[in-house]
Amino acid sequence: MATPDELFCWEGDFGLPSVSTECLLVLAYAQFAGAPLKVHKISNPWRSPSGSLPALRTNQNETLTRPADIIIHLRKQFNADYDLSAKEGADSLAFISLMEEKLVPALIYTFWVEPKNYVELTRSWYSEHMPFPLSLFLPGRMQRHQLDKLRLLREDASLEAGDELEKELYRDAMECINLLSQRLGSQKFFFGDSPSSLDAYVFGHLAPLLKSRLPNAKLQQHLKSVENLTHFCSDILLLYFPRDARENSNQKPSSAAEAGGDGDEVPYKRRKQLLSALFALGAMLSYAFLTGIVSIQHQQGALLEPPHHNPEQDEEDG
Numbered sequence: 001m002a003t004p005d006e007l008f009c010w011e012g013d014f015g016l017p018s019v020s021t022e023c024l025l026v027l028a029y030a031q032f033a034g035a036p037l038k039v040h041k042i043s044n045p046w047r048s049p050s051g052s053l054p055a056l057r058t059n060q061n062e063t064l065t066r067p068a069d070i071i072i073h074l075r076k077q078f079n080a081d082y083d084l085s086a087k088e089g090a091d092s093l094a095f096i097s098l099m100e101e102k103l104v105p106a107l108i109y110t111f112w113v114e115p116k117n118y119v120e121l122t123r124s125w126y127s128e129h130m131p132f133p134l135s136l137f138l139p140g141r142m143q144r145h146q147l148d149k150l151r152l153l154r155e156d157a158s159l160e161a162g163d164e165l166e167k168e169l170y171r172d173a174m175e176c177i178n179l180l181s182q183r184l185g186s187q188k189f190f191f192g193d194s195p196s197s198l199d200a201y202v203f204g205h206l207a208p209l210l211k212s213r214l215p216n217a218k219l220q221q222h223l224k225s226v227e228n229l230t231h232f233c234s235d236i237l238l239l240y241f242p243r244d245a246r247e248n249s250n251q252k253p254s255s256a257a258e259a260g261g262d263g264d265e266v267p268y269k270r271r272k273q274l275l276s277a278l279f280a281l282g283a284m285l286s287y288a289f290l291t292g293i294v295s296i297q298h299q300q301g302a303l304l305e306p307p308h309h310n311p312e313q314d315e316e317d318g
């Protein structure tokens with residue numbers, strides 16, 4: 001039996017198997033198609049073969065990073081769209097294109113540009129889950145990448161956050177959500193009783209919006225008012241990711257015992273925090289000496305300083 005492909009993706013939270021839309025749609029497609037992946041849920045993208053997430057390392061030792069390329073690769077052996085008619089295939093492509101045009105820009109804005117959401121949710125989550133020192137600079141780099149992507153999608157190199165932009169993006173996204181709701185209707189999935197790649201794309205984009213704890217929840221509130229899409233996301237979580245759905249706890253543990261951990265976990269975390277602080281101090285001092293901010297001068301046997309100026313562990317599934 002061939003060795004399964006390995007998928008490296010962002011770890012989950014909020015009852016989701018991954019917090020990343022791109023990772024989530026790949027995970028969903030693999031589940032729908034029955035692709036036997038070895039999944040590594042991590043919070044350090046530098047541990048993936050490409051240095052980014054998601055990343056699929058095939059059993060031929062090839063690395064794929066774009067979700068579309070990963071799904072094309074999986075489809076060669078595990079095709080979730082096998083039973084679709086030509087018309088249904090065309091509809092699937094049309095709705096995926098519609099999401100890319102109308103929904104994706106609003107999602108980027110919601111999570112990465114809207115100031116309150118970015119500071120209190122997105123940056124906070126990645127900073128807390130990434131290892132030091134990546135947590136110091138990588139969330140900001142990710143935000144700049146997402147802002148560049150939004151500017152490219154909007155064909156506006158000078159685009160900045162603002163009320164008018166938000167209204168326009170949310171209006172388009174709500175229109176897209178309403179069209180998806182009309183297409184789904186009362187069906188379990190978009191093309192009947194079996195999920196397809198379109199279901200993976202819709203789930204991957206809507207589930208984070210539905211489940212994340214957004215301080216500014218304007219777009220989230222609209223999605224929650226659309227009952228069939230809300231049930232669609234929740235049902236997929238229960239059917240295909242039951243363990244993550246069960247872990248959708250709204251409470252925050254206040255102790256190792258409440259978190260289900262061992263009593264030794266608390267001193268271990270404290271030691272880890274202390275070591276991180278010492279490492280940070282050493283790195284800053286080294287930087288200061290190398291750049292000349294601080295210098296050591298010998299004068300009559302004394303040392304003088306210049307005056308101061310004022311995201312399974314790898315968690316493995318499948």
